[in-house]
Amino acid sequence: MTTKDKNTQDDWLIKLSGKAALPKPLEIGHNYKIEIEGSITEKKEKDREDGGRVYTWIFEPVLVSVINEKGERIKAKDVRRISQRLRARCYVYWKNNQIEQDFEEWYQRIGEKMIINFDEIIGFVLK
Numbered sequence: 001m002t003t004k005d006k007n008t009q010d011d012w013l014i015k016l017s018g019k020a021a022l023p024k025p026l027e028i029g030h031n032y033k034i035e036i037e038g039s040i041t042e043k044k045e046k047d048r049e050d051g052g053r054v055y056t057w058i059f060e061p062v063l064v065s066v067i068n069e070k071g072e073r074i075k076a077k078d079v080r081r082i083s084q085r086l087r088a089r090c091y092v093y094w095k096n097n098q099i100e101q102d103f104e105e106w107y108q109r110i111g112e113k114m115i116i117n118f119d120e121i122i123g124f125v126l127k
Contacts, residue, residue, distance in 0.1 A: 008051045008052045010052050010055060011052065011053075012057075013054065013055065013057070014056070014058075014059050015056050015057070016036075016059050016061075017058050018038070018060040018061050019061075020061055020064035020078060021077045021078075022066065022076050022077075023074065023075070023077070026074075031069055032067060032068055032069075033066075034064065035064070036059075036061045036063065037061070037062055037064075038059055038060050039059070039060055039062060039089075040058065040059055040092075041059075041060050041091065042057070043056070043057050043058070044056040044057075061078075062078060062085075063078075064076035090110060
């Protein structure tokens with residue numbers, strides 16, 4: 001059994017990952033505000049030498065807005081292909097709902113069901 005010193009603390013970090021394509025260039029020397037919406041796609045955990053732990057959550061953007069000094073908003077585009085975005089969204093659902101089945105097996109099953117029920121899905125989307 002390991003015990004921690006009373007002064008030892010854990011660290012909780014967020015790592016930003018990914019990119020978004022801008023419709024126009026930004027200018028060096030100007031200040032910008034960045035607003036992002038996205039998903040936590042991974043959690044990492046490791047020991048520190050002092051007995052503490054480091055927890056890191058990986059955040060990947062889905063929607064990104066860059067706001068310049070005048071308050072003008074530049075919306076960035078998600079550069080991932082639709083298939084990548086769909087797979088990532090399925091992964092987030094799988095993770096958030098704590099589905100016990102292996103992700104790859106679950107994703108395969110979901111994909112097959114989507115193909116079989118394609119006409120119904122299209123009907124729902126187009127309503």
